[in-house]
Amino acid sequence: MDDDEAIARSLEGDLTAYEVLVARYSALAHRTAVLFGARDEAEDVVQEAFVKAFRHLRTFRRDAGFRPWLLRIVANETHNLTRARGRRSELTVRLSATAEAKAPDDPEGAAVATDRRARLLEAVRALPERERRAVVCRYFLQLSEAETAQVLGWPVGTVKSRTHRGLARLREEAGHELG
Amino acid sequence: MSSDERFDDIEAELRALAGSLDVPAPPPEQVAAAVRTRLEAPRPVKRRRRWRIVAVAVVALVAVTAATPQGRQVVTAILRYAGIELRLGGDTPAPVPTPAPLPGEREVPLDEVAGQVAFPVRTLAALGEPERVTVADGGRVVSMFWPDGIRLDQFDGRMDPFFFKRLGPPFPDEVEVDGVTGFWLPGSHPLGYISREGGGEVPLRQAGPTLIWQSGDVGHRLEGAPSMARAAELAGSLR
Numbered sequence: 001m002d003d004d005e006a007i008a009r010s011l012e013g014d015l016t017a018y019e020v021l022v023a024r025y026s027a028l029a030h031r032t033a034v035l036f037g038a039r040d041e042a043e044d045v046v047q048e049a050f051v052k053a054f055r056h057l058r059t060f061r062r063d064a065g066f067r068p069w070l071l072r073i074v075a076n077e078t079h080n081l082t083r084a085r086g087r088r089s090e091l092t093v094r095l096s097a098t099a100e101a102k103a104p105d106d107p108e109g110a111a112v113a114t115d116r117r118a119r120l121l122e123a124v125r126a127l128p129e130r131e132r133r134a135v136v137c138r139y140f141l142q143l144s145e146a147e148t149a150q151v152l153g154w155p156v157g158t159v160k161s162r163t164h165r166g167l168a169r170l171r172e173e174a175g176h177e178l179g
Numbered sequence: 180m181s182s183d184e185r186f187d188d189i190e191a192e193l194r195a196l197a198g199s200l201d202v203p204a205p206p207p208e209q210v211a212a213a214v215r216t217r218l219e220a221p222r223p224v225k226r227r228r229r230w231r232i233v234a235v236a237v238v239a240l241v242a243v244t245a246a247t248p249q250g251r252q253v254v255t256a257i258l259r260y261a262g263i264e265l266r267l268g269g270d271t272p273a274p275v276p277t278p279a280p281l282p283g284e285r286e287v288p289l290d291e292v293a294g295q296v297a298f299p300v301r302t303l304a305a306l307g308e309p310e311r312v313t314v315a316d317g318g319r320v321v322s323m324f325w326p327d328g329i330r331l332d333q334f335d336g337r338m339d340p341f342f343f344k345r346l347g348p349p350f351p352d353e354v355e356v357d358g359v360t361g362f363w364l365p366g367s368h369p370l371g372y373i374s375r376e377g378g379g380e381v382p383l384r385q386a387g388p389t390l391i392w393q394s395g396d397v398g399h400r401l402e403g404a405p406s407m408a409r410a411a412e413l414a415g416s417l418r
Binding site: 015018020022023030031034041042043046048054080081084086087114117120135140141142167170171174 | 204210
């Protein structure tokens, strides 16, 4: 069942069809919530977002993609949560422990690569919030510029310029650190 | 080298980094099932109509058009519930600018609370021991505070109202809490206190979204939960 059909059937109240959509986008929705700062409440945020998405499915424009539409709801829910908690939106994600294990025959090279990744993640964390959100959408969620614009509610030109500024800053950081 | 070429490697590095981020997620089928369960549950929003009927019935009893000292806010309905007086107005009321503490509020150790108030005091098991506990107005109100702005007030719900809340739209949603009906007040709203001495009204502060309910003779208000579902879940852990 593709998205279109699942949405059409969900609109008729078919919850089994909607379950297919939820399962399909669950991992990406969690990733979005975590990367936007939901921390250990990501599961709550994601469930709430899927419930809201179902109830507002009629407002979804069928010619646009379901993915950015859903992720916008996830981003908004996360924003509401961090605001209600009195927190700033922060990138709290860590490198996974398995990253090093990917090159077992070259432990030293793997350690250097892991260290560089950790520094790059630190640099992304330190970006001004808007640039960071753009970079997170484009590279960590691997969304297109148009999708990023929809998720963040910005014009495409703004996505481009903020991504560009964020990358310039990261490039500069990486240059300083590794010569 | 053009700047775009220089960006290429940082872009590639970012994409590689994306694969090494530790982003745990529950099994998708589990999320799908949980969402389905929530969608099949009765919708609190649908019950809003019933709330209006309740409000109208109450208006018949206490039809009031009151002008407050502060702002001549027109009150169109009053509901007294769980020791709280909800004053429903046509517009969103002006926020309380300066927060004030409850009268006679002082901090007490958790294990000494029971001796200082006239009703059984409980705590939210889901959140563990509160960071701070206060007793106010000669033992009428117990307040517990947890991190992230979560606050639980407990007070004798049989007596005259202790708190008043001014509400514009959106009006409260009914929600089931621990087997009883409570109300979820979704918006930020002015909160005040009606003191024992002479019934004077003390504006307290601008309260965040709050769940109110009565359990036995004790009134409860839980403030600071991010969603109605989370508030109801926390309230369910009252022990």
